[in-house]
Amino acid sequence: MSRLLLAGATGLVGQATLRRALASARVRQVVAPTRKPLAPHPKLLNPVLDFEALPPDVEWWRVDAVACALGTTIRDAGSQDAFRRVDHDYPLAIARHAHAHGAQAFALVSAMGADAGSRIFYSRTKGEVENALGAIGFTSLTLLRPGLLGGERVQHRGGERWALRVLGALDPVLPKRYRIVPAERVAQALLDAAMDAVPGQHVIPSEHLLG
Numbered sequence: 001m002s003r004l005l006l007a008g009a010t011g012l013v014g015q016a017t018l019r020r021a022l023a024s025a026r027v028r029q030v031v032a033p034t035r036k037p038l039a040p041h042p043k044l045l046n047p048v049l050d051f052e053a054l055p056p057d058v059e060w061w062r063v064d065a066v067a068c069a070l071g072t073t074i075r076d077a078g079s080q081d082a083f084r085r086v087d088h089d090y091p092l093a094i095a096r097h098a099h100a101h102g103a104q105a106f107a108l109v110s111a112m113g114a115d116a117g118s119r120i121f122y123s124r125t126k127g128e129v130e131n132a133l134g135a136i137g138f139t140s141l142t143l144l145r146p147g148l149l150g151g152e153r154v155q156h157r158g159g160e161r162w163a164l165r166v167l168g169a170l171d172p173v174l175p176k177r178y179r180i181v182p183a184e185r186v187a188q189a190l191l192d193a194a195m196d197a198v199p200g201q202h203v204i205p206s207e208h209l210l211g
């Protein structure tokens with residue numbers, strides 16, 4: 001049984017991952033650092049903190065695997081720099097701390113189109129974090145690249161709601177890679193990747209995350 005660190009446990013994918021991890025016989029304990037407290041659970045350790053001040057040397061970095069579902073939007077974050085802190089700097093800081101404390105596996109929810117050479121800031125940031133994670137030295141690294149996520153979001157974002165409607169209507173005729181990806185499927189794939197810890201670097205494209 002493994003000890004899993006889950007980053008982003010309050011988000012759409014993160015909440016689904018947390019539920020599955022707490023119910024999984026493969027997971028001994030979930031360490032889920034968040035900025036708002038989670039509901040208590042006997043298998044959950046929930047450090048509540050500011051991600052700008054991650055403590056470098058605490059016992060809870062000692063995990064077997066990390067699942068990262070952190071993320072924001074440029075609009076919510078307020079600037080490109082603030083977006084990059086959440087989608088690039090925080091995942092990398094978490095990866096480095098956990099790796100330094102013995103973690104062997106890391107799984108990241110990245111995004112379709114992630115590419116460090118992209119002219120699109122969002123895709124470039126996702127590509128850069130993927131590349132930087134690859135250089136850390138995990139035995140197992142899995143990069144999930146979903147397209148638009150579907151699921152019950154408490155706070156829906158304007159543009160995303162429209163995209164979900166349009167893509168939802170077109171779903172039967174769209175090529176698989178452009179279809180809406182259920183957040184629950186991404187959560188299961190994220191947890192499986194972290195727990196299976198298959199050696200090497202793996203990229204999971206959107207079409208492999210569909211139901």
Ligand SMILES: NC(=O)c1ccc[n+]([C@@H]2O[C@H](COP(=O)([O-])OP(=O)(O)OC[C@H]3O[C@@H](n4cnc5c(N)ncnc54)[C@H](OP(=O)(O)O)[C@@H]3O)[C@@H](O)[C@H]2O)c1
Binds near residue numbers: 069072149
């Ligand atoms: N939405 C899509 O259609 C889509 C498509 C492809 C890829 N993705 C990627 O998939 C990943 C997960 O997406 P999602 O929709 O599940 O995300 P989400 O619902 O917005 O959740 C994001 C998580 O990141 C945390 N977070 C955001 N800003 C933070 C900050 N400043 N400090 C600490 N934690 C912070 C949130 O915590 P709080 O609850 O405290 O805010 C939450 O736990 C993201 O990396 C996203 O880029 C999304």
